[in-house]
Amino acid sequence: MMKAHVELAEGRWLPSRYRYAMFRLTAFLILRWRAPHQASSTNLRYVVIIDRDQNPIESFAFSLFLVTWGAAYASVAAMLYWGVRPAVAAGLFPILFILMPLIVQVVLYVVAGLMAVSRRAGLPVADTNHAVQTAVLFLVISVVAAMAAGSGRFPLPILGWIWFALLGLNAVAAVLMRLLGKPVQAAEAHLLEGSSEF
Amino acid sequence: MWRKVLRWAVLNVPICFEPAVIAFWTSLFFLWRPIRRGAMVNLRAIFPRSTVLSILFRTYRLLWNFAWTITDNVRFSELGTVPDWEFAGFEHYQRLQSHPGGAIILTAHMGSYDLGAQLLAMRGDRKLTIVRAPEPDPETQEFESRAYQRSTAASVRTDYNTRTAALALDLVIALQAGEIVAIQGDRVTGAIASLSSQLFGHSTLLPSGPFALAMATGVPIYPLFVIRLGRRHYRLLTCEAISVERTGRDRDSDLRRGAMAWSVTLESVIRDHWYQWYTFEPFYQAS
Numbered sequence: 001m002m003k004a005h006v007e008l009a010e011g012r013w014l015p016s017r018y019r020y021a022m023f024r025l026t027a028f029l030i031l032r033w034r035a036p037h038q039a040s041s042t043n044l045r046y047v048v049i050i051d052r053d054q055n056p057i058e059s060f061a062f063s064l065f066l067v068t069w070g071a072a073y074a075s076v077a078a079m080l081y082w083g084v085r086p087a088v089a090a091g092l093f094p095i096l097f098i099l100m101p102l103i104v105q106v107v108l109y110v111v112a113g114l115m116a117v118s119r120r121a122g123l124p125v126a127d128t129n130h131a132v133q134t135a136v137l138f139l140v141i142s143v144v145a146a147m148a149a150g151s152g153r154f155p156l157p158i159l160g161w162i163w164f165a166l167l168g169l170n171a172v173a174a175v176l177m178r179l180l181g182k183p184v185q186a187a188e189a190h191l192l193e194g195s196s197e198f
Numbered sequence: 199m200w201r202k203v204l205r206w207a208v209l210n211v212p213i214c215f216e217p218a219v220i221a222f223w224t225s226l227f228f229l230w231r232p233i234r235r236g237a238m239v240n241l242r243a244i245f246p247r248s249t250v251l252s253i254l255f256r257t258y259r260l261l262w263n264f265a266w267t268i269t270d271n272v273r274f275s276e277l278g279t280v281p282d283w284e285f286a287g288f289e290h291y292q293r294l295q296s297h298p299g300g301a302i303i304l305t306a307h308m309g310s311y312d313l314g315a316q317l318l319a320m321r322g323d324r325k326l327t328i329v330r331a332p333e334p335d336p337e338t339q340e341f342e343s344r345a346y347q348r349s350t351a352a353s354v355r356t357d358y359n360t361r362t363a364a365l366a367l368d369l370v371i372a373l374q375a376g377e378i379v380a381i382q383g384d385r386v387t388g389a390i391a392s393l394s395s396q397l398f399g400h401s402t403l404l405p406s407g408p409f410a411l412a413m414a415t416g417v418p419i420y421p422l423f424v425i426r427l428g429r430r431h432y433r434l435l436t437c438e439a440i441s442v443e444r445t446g447r448d449r450d451s452d453l454r455r456g457a458m459a460w461s462v463t464l465e466s467v468i469r470d471h472w473y474q475w476y477t478f479e480p481f482y483q484a485s
Contacts, residue, residue, distance in 0.1 A: 012282065019213065047283035047317075049430075053213040054282065056429035063217035101222035108210055108219075135212035 010034065011048030012055070014188055021174035023058045028177070028184050031191070050192075065166075066104060071096035073145065073159050080153050107138045143167075201268075208272045217429075220265050227261040236478035237261065243398050243482060244472050256473065263426055263474040267310050270430065274313055281430040283317060290436040294420045295322050300373030302419045304408050304440075306384035306464060307476045309432055314424035315380060317434060319354045325377040327355045327369065329407075331387045366411070373415040380422075381408045384464055385477060393454055395461040398468075400482030402461075409456040412442040413449070419456070421463045425471050437463050 011017075013031040015024040053059070074096050079089035096103075111134045142163065149160030177184065204223075211219050227233055237257045245253065273279040285291055294301055303318075305311065311328075319326050357365055369379050383405055386392045391410070392403040412419050418439035425433040440463075442456035468475045 045285040045288050047285075049280050049282050051279065053279075054430055056431070059213055059429060060217050062214040066214065067218055101218040101225075104215055104218055105222065108207075108215070112206075112210060129209045131210055131212045134210060135214070138212070138215075 009046050009048070010191060011046065011050075014048075014050060014191060015177070015184055016050050016052060016188060017048075017054045018058055019052045020058060020062075020170055021177050022170045022172075023055065023061075025173040025177055025180075027055075028180065028187065031187055032183075067097060067100040069159060069163065070100045070103065073149065073156075076156050076159065077152075080156060104138075107141065108134055111137055204268060205272050205276060208269060208276060216269075220262070220269060224258065224262045224265045227265060228258055233261070233478045236480065239480045240475070240477055241472065243400055243480075244468065259473045260475070264476050266429065267426055267474065267476070270426075271310050271312050274310075274316070279430070280316075281313060281432050284427065284431075284433045285436070286433055287436040287438075290420060290438055291422075291434065293439065294378075294422075294436060295324075297418065298376070300376050300415060300417045301378050301439075302373070302408055302412055302417055303378060303380040303422045304383040304419050304460060305380060305422050305424070306468070307382060308467070308471060308474050309424035309426045311380075311382065311424060313432060314422070314434060315354055318378070318380075322378070325355065325372070325375075327357060327372050327377060327379045329357050329365070329369070329379065329381045331382070331385065332358045366407070369411055370415055373411065373417050379411070381405070383408050383460060384475075384481070393450075393457040395454075395457045397461055397465055397481060402482045404457050404461060406453055406457065409442045409453045409460075412440075412456065413444055413452065416443075419460070421460060421467075423467050423471070425467075426474055435467065437467075 010031065013027045013034065015028045015031070018024040018027050071093050075089045075093040078084040078092060079086055084092065111130050115130050115133065146160040146163035149156045150164070151157070152160075207219060207223075234257055237260050238253050241253050241256050241260070242248070245256070248256070270279075270281060274281075294303070305314070311330075315326060315328050357368065372379055386403040386405050391406045393406040393409070395402055395404045408419060411417075418441050420439050421437040423435045423437075425435055427433050440456055440459045442452060444452055446452075
């Protein structure tokens with residue numbers, strides 16, 4: 001059961017609706033300093049759901065970053081290690097960008113295969129939801145790729161630095177959110193006053 | 199088959215992958231010739247002056263919304279994930295909810311029918327009967343029925359428009375008992391009774407059942423549309439009620455008047471939200 005915040009557009013900036021610390025921090029800052037929502041003349045009403053995977057900005061930003069980063073990584077690596085000319089590598093980027101949604105799914109099937117093998121071997125593995133395992137494996141792969149990029153030839157390290165810079169930013173945001181614990185809770189409680197279970 | 203794959207994907211894809219995976223699925227739908235062709239024929243009728251390239255982009259956008267909508271449906275039925283909602287035409291929605299007797303909701307293949315029904319059931323205190331067309335493939339039908347039974351609230355009942363005579367009687371009883379009956383009124387499938395009408399300047403058939411039902415029971419028809427605004431974000435658009443009353447001996451003329459009022463509303467909503475009218479067969483009759 002999720003908590004719903006009825007008839008208030010500001011509900012969409014509740015930090016609880018975000019998964020990653022830097023997005024939660026941004027949402028809190030917007031919620032804190034944003035002008036209160038004016039009642040709409042178009043007679044709209046809102047039911048805003050409190051769920052940490054609810055926000056589209058976060059999901060699209062992460063997905064777009066993933067696809068762009070992966071396509072850039074493969075193009076630069078092709079140029080540096082497979083002798084592809086810079087112009088061809090630049091032309092490769094949009095093709096890889098389009099193919100990347102298919103390539104990232106490989107992780108999904110690898111996890112599904114590993115889980116199936118584990119189940120057959122008698123390990124206590126759930127037979128349905130593997131989203132968490134997929135996310136963890138993807139994180140491990142991308143950290144290893146970013147580390148490899150960091151020690152690679154220029155300009156590959158830039159991609160590694162970008163990845164670690166984002167991880168670092170998120171870690172800083174997580175610390176800030178922990179320090180801001182009470183104000184965040186107060187702002188959420190204020191908005192959630194009178195909200196109902198949905 | 200693809201519905202099973204979708205269910206598996208919903209349970210296994212991390213949220214941060216979701217848009218990328220949906221983009222991939224949209225491309226698959228786009229490459230699926232019958233779906234693409236059907237969508238393009240309808241979009242061509244809605245936008246007769248558009249270029250082929252523009253129609254192709256519109257088709258991709260339509261399929262992108264379709265992929266998100268069916269994903270949201272599966273996410274709701276499997277994981278109980280509810281989207282954010284906005285209500286437009288709230289005064290009509292309030293009238294529908296506070297109407298003392300039964301009422302008919304007439305809707306179209308837009309956004310998510312199932313999520314909309316669930317919202318109505320959760321926010322209202324009346325029973326809701328949903329009339330749907332069965333899936334053409336029996337295996338798909340069984341899979342969908344099972345998923346639907348898992349997710350729907352106790353106050354929601356689903357019935358299929360294939361058993362026409364018995365269903366009509368059940369619906370009359372439900373409406374007289376003050377219940378709400380939701381029907382999709384933009385597509386005629388199989389041997390169900392129909393009325394000819396106009397949509398985007400083309401001659402089309404609309405189901406006559408909702409209008410006959412409204413006339414027989416004296417209940418209002420509320421056009422209501424579930425429109426996808428973005429990721430996990432929907433709008434429930436309720437329009438002004440249509441009343442179908444018998445004015446004389448010519449019953450068909452009164453029914454046609456009701457159908458005409460509905461087709462005007464439907465056309466206006468589809469014109470504004472063409473990118474999520476999920477009709478993949480030509481809506482109009484070939485001249």
